Amino acid sequence: MTPPPASRIRTPAITTPGTQQTVSFLGELYHLRVTGRDTGGAFAVVETTGRRGHGSPMHVHRAASETFVVLEGELRVIVDGREHLAGAGCAAVLPAGRPHGFVVTSDSARYLTLHHGPAFADFLVEAGAGPDQAALGEIAARHGIDIVGPPPLP
Secondary structure, three states, rough: OOOOHHHHHOOOOOOOOOOOOOEEEEEEEEEEEOOOOOOOOEEEEEEEEEOOOOOOOOOEOOOOOEEEEEEEEEEEEOOEEEEEEEEOOOOEEEEOOOOEEEOOOOEEEEEEEEEEHHHHHHHHHHHHHOOOOOHHHHHHHHEEEEEOOOOOOO
């Protein structure tokens, strides 16, 4: 039996707002609460507050699943072409290899994302400088993410 990725965590990690990195991405601040460096590469946790209309392009994580936990507000999550509304207290588990995207539909929303593997947090750090759309696709591809369409509208 293959051990779960979390079994790679060997050293306790306590992160604080003073030690966590914040990245400006797609016009909002993404707070990297836990990174692959903290978890032996097992997972990363990102907290974001987005205004209405903030969202991601439609994309596919080739090897990592992604989980959204909505803390405040409402998101529309699209996965496999199906739309789902996710309000405060909702969670959306998005398996690797499935096209998905999201958009904030309320005035604002605060949510956590759990990324199985460090690739997305590493992508945020590299892409945080605000590259043009072509460069964004190239950066994403280096981190196992394929952009497959425009962001959904609110």
